[in-house]
Amino acid sequence: MRLTCDIDIASRLLPTQGMVGKSKGVRASLSIGKRTGTDSKEAAIYLLVCTAKEKTGIKYRLKENIEQFFAKFIGEGKATVRLKEPQLDIRLSKANPVDLKNFLGALRLASRNADIEKLQLTPLTRATSSQVEKPQTRMTVLKRKDYPLTKSFPRSLEALKVSNCSLTRIDFRILDLKKLKVLDLSENHIRSLPTSMEHLVSLSELNLSHNQLSVFPPELCKEPLKSTLHLLDLSHNKFKVIPPHITALTKLVHFKLERNEIMRLPQAIGRLQQLRFFSAGHNQIKTLPAGFIRLRLDSLDLFGNPFLDDGPSTATSRLKFPTLLEIAARMVRKLGLSYDENEIPKPLCDYLDSMKKCLCGSPCFESCVHFLARVNLHRLAHTVTSLDHTGRTNAPLEAYLCSQRCHNRYQNNPNAIWR
Known part of the structure; x- marks a missing residue:
């Protein structure tokens, strides 16, 4: 024994x-x-x-x-x-x-x-x-010639950094490290992410910066990563769109997206209620999504994006009376009821996923006023990097009003951003 x-x-x-x-x-x-x-x-x-x-x-x-x-x-x-x-x-x-x-x-x-x-x-x-000998818990590989080709990575690894090794894909041996908490694959040539990354059941920090990525698979936004991932660095890649499913990573505290080709942030980004450090500078973002005002950050950096000019807040669209479909959908989302394609048809799931949020916080779909407001980023973050060299911190915000009552309230105080 x-x-x-x-x-x-x-x-x-x-x-x-x-x-x-x-x-x-x-x-x-x-x-x-x-x-x-x-x-x-x-x-x-x-x-x-x-x-x-x-x-x-x-x-x-x-x-x-x-x-x-x-x-x-x-x-x-x-x-x-x-x-x-x-x-x-x-x-x-x-x-x-x-x-x-x-x-x-x-x-x-x-x-x-x-x-x-x-x-x-x-x-x-x-x-x-x-x-x-004590099990090896940390490993760093900074040169291609030092990359292990004939032997496996130690199963006891908790932190692994592989940079400047010209990797074009993620090694399947890395995906078998069940104890891995920190994975840094920055400064490589990775073009796609395998869905089997979901097997990294302990992963807390994932650094994929300085690669060639343009797609983030939805499988990586489910359990277990949904509950374990606290830091995600996708900066210096080729992303043009950040998919809505990425907002399912509700445990994120650090989220880095700078220097991509992103044109829009996810509408539901406000779901990231634990997010404290967010950077998306040097992209192609022109407006912020309505859900952005739900964030409460310690640090925010959106420098170098071509935001629309900071003009007056206006709401000119006319409200339509909501259909029975929208009334039912509003209630489903307001009560937080779960749904999937096994229970209801996919078109209904897609419709529920298209939910927008009024400035008052209520869900809405087609019967709403869509307009551009403006928000001072200092109201959302303790430390703010200006949007450009002029020191501007007011950003255009896509906003929605769900009812005539909210419309009247906003017309009376157009400079207020409320929930």
């Missing part, structure tokens, strides 16, 4: 000599077995502790040699084994809780010399490097 964990061995004699032992836990491989070449049932059973510095290991006799177990935090992968001779406390941590529980049970049996035949004893042989 073998257990891999962090270990810290402390002598109980040090305090009696006026010394305090301070040590740092190291990765270790623990095994229970008999000396190599001993098959006798009476042969002594030992605990073998191997570390990177001591791969051959140190043996500790187990029979009637364990004074006490401390397993209060076994659920967290922590425990302490107190030996009688030598007077040591073997502190275990960062172990798999299930494996740790089974291992302590085997130690208890070996200490009592009871039911030995039930133990899964292993030969007391030196540990391999993979068993005693």
